[in-house]
Amino acid sequence: MSADKKHLSEFQIALRNFKKNRLACLGVVILGLLYVAVIFAEFLSPYSYKNENRNYSYCPPTVIQFFDENRLVWPYVYGRQLEFNAYHGRIYTIDKTQKYPLRFFAPGDTYQWLGFLPGRRHLIGVSEPGRFYLLGADSRGRDVFSRLLYGGRISLSIGLIGVCISFTIGLIVGGVAGYYGGRVDDILMRICEMFMMVPGFYLLLALRSAVPDNFNSVQVYFAIVVILSFIGWAGLARIIRGMCLSLREREYVLAARTFGLSDRKIITGHILPHTVSYSIFAVMLSIPGYILGESALSLIGLGIQDPFASWGNMLSDAMSIVRIKFAPWILLPGFFIFVTVICFNVIGDALRDCLDPLLKSEVKG
């Protein structure tokens, strides 16, 4: 018996198992990068989400030049000029007389980082009138890269906030229904079924139409979060309720009861903690639903409204094959949605593998 055989906590075992799953680790890294990037969106993006320049409609990605007359120089970009060709297509010609060196910590649009910290430095940028489009521009010459970062803030946060709300509701309703059983259980579960009965997307549209039209963008954002979590809680509540039904028959619950603990304490302190391993991966697996739900609403023009960016409303620009043909970079938000959803699913699967007690015993066996 050597030191490495020392007792491991359940969490440590789970972590060890999780680390074995390379794909899931990659998912964590990618998601981590995305979240960090969107948190620092103001600083990382060269422009504000609504900084537009109408002379650069659908301007293709800027090529960064490293060489000037075969000499390695400080990276710079050329100025560009929009012309329409004989077929009224957009042609951007490079103007080699205009050179704009890349600048780090360049001053640009002023912002309030996370709403309170004022600043005007951007990680990278070029001085006006040059424009730096790392991933191209949209119809009104706004930087797609900047908007992806700002849009990611909405698309990525909507999942987290939504899941918090719906899991709180789901755990409480499931726990109460499962613990008390009987008539309480019947009533709560029938309510759940009413929500599950209506196809999700139609419920989404119906609830969206109930939101007042004169909401400003922040209110719309929260309305969408609430709507999405309103749809998501029922499925979880049913499963938690099933687990609670069996958990409440356990001896330690009986013990707690004989000690005279209140029902609330028994549910929150002794029953729900045992559903945590299920809840964690259920949370992970349900986040993509929120991201896709917001994207779908915004895609059909009923979610986040211009000029605010979300991956969904940026993608609504890409609903025409002609635009995709001439400006394929407007499909990028779709790529980001895809990557994010895959990451959450991979991580969720990995978590299930390493947290589920049944599977764990098989692995050990």
Next chain:
Amino acid sequence: MCVMIARSQLNWSPLSRWIRNVLFRQRVFFSLISFCLFLPSLLPSAEETIPQKYGGQLVISTVSDPKTFNDIMAKETSSTIVTSHIFDGLTTTNAFTTKVEPHLAKSWQVSSDGLVWTFFLREGVRWNDGAPFSADDVVFTFNDLIYNPRIPSSAKDVFTIDGQPFKVEKVDDLTVRFTLPVKFAPFLRGMGQAILPKHKLKKAVEDEAFNFTWGIDTDPQEIVGTGPYKLVRYDPGQRLIFERNPYYWKLSPEGEQLPYLGRVVYLIVPSADVQLLKFLEGTIDIYNVRGSDFPYLKPLEKERNFTVYDLGPDMGSQFIFFNQNNGAHPETGKAYLPAHKLAWFTDLNFRRAVAHAIDRKKIIEIVNNGLGYPQYSSIGPGAGFFHTEEVVQYDFDLKTAKKILADAGYQDRNQDGILEDQEGHRLEFNLYTNAGNTERLDIAAIIRQDLENLGMKINFQSLEFNTLVSKLTSTFEWDAVVLGLTGGIEPHFGQNVWHSSGGLHMWHPNQETPATDWEKRIDELFSLGVQELSEDKRKVFYDEFQMIVSQKLPLIYTVLSAQMTAVRNKFVNLKPTNYGGVLHNLEEIYMKKEAR
């Protein structure tokens, strides 16, 4: 005047054949402008012999299902494009000259006071079930259908002047007399009203079942008209199939029985992008080209064997307008609009500043790829004769706009970057447009940014189309809207928009008495215009009307897109015009021999 509403644009009256053409055009895909350059190459060559012209089919597409096949009850463009092939009126509008021409009536006489019109019907016209057409059908259509109090037809409003209907009498089997209560200038154009068969519908009217007759579940055999085509099949959500009416009365100049094409098929597809894909793969023959499609389609013309026709500026219009309704909800007594917002929107300086702030040049560049026209006149250039450029034109000029606002007392008093009015209310309001129309969404987004540049705070929302229409026509709780209307040649048919009592007088609808002097003057001009039979004298009235609108800016016009249509090179006799689009002479179009 009645209103017809379509998803892409609000429409003026659906009444006449003429209007149906307009609707048809905007809903499907073809439109207007003057003579096309391509004409000579498309005229039939001499060696083609008669039998070769007949047969073949034309496939078109539409984005929504018809709601009814009953022309009197039809309220949407999706229905009227169907009925426009099946039914004819007494007159029609020549697509080249835009003059009124004989159609089911071969000629007419008018009394010297302009009140009694006698129409002589064409002999030998038959309904598509073989029954003869006669004066009885005309009298039936007016007296038993349009003027029937139990039938809620939109045509009734058009053919009722000051509450008095026209008197319609049969003189003999082929002669009908109309007696008008007062002079009515657009009368002849209005006679494009579709005539419906008495022998098929008499019983339904007697049973008071007419309102439900000829719904979309009707056996197509039952739907009988005098038009060039008859409906033979309707698969909801998929297609409409028309076949040539063998009894059609019209002959070609060579004396051949029209129409040539054996079948016309409408595919029902979900969106314009699907139409484009289907056009490229060859399933449909005609596609309405948007400015943004042009750079993609035009280079493919030769390779894919089609032609893009540029038919000039759209007949419709797109504009932003503000709620000037000073009314209150009849039950709750709550004002439709808070007093301070009403004060801004009724302030001409505010609207002038907005007009100066709209960057029309960039809208055309960004939305239409340069294929568009700025619009300032309330009667668009597509209308031809009645259009005038003699109006106030507002250049894009933020400085002027800001100065107008500052002089009128809108200033940033608390240095938060947003203007306040003299009482300290922030200039913050909601801007709506309808979701689903990508071009209009882009226009609205650009205008929103332009107004923010002026220092206003705009909450932009795209609403579902029906929600938006109900706000405009029934709940009246809105601030500003970007929307479009169709237009036409006859200015009087815009009465429901411009007359202060009109239901589509959107900035302040259904007024009992005109709220402002200029609205009163517009009402007067429309009354004068409709009672004056000389076109030149009428033009004076409508020119003044256009000038007033450009000065008072109830609607602030933006841009007109170029109407372009791509047609596969399979057809002969295409004569696209500004007014009539590509299919105005559908009955004369035939397929090339090698294309069959």
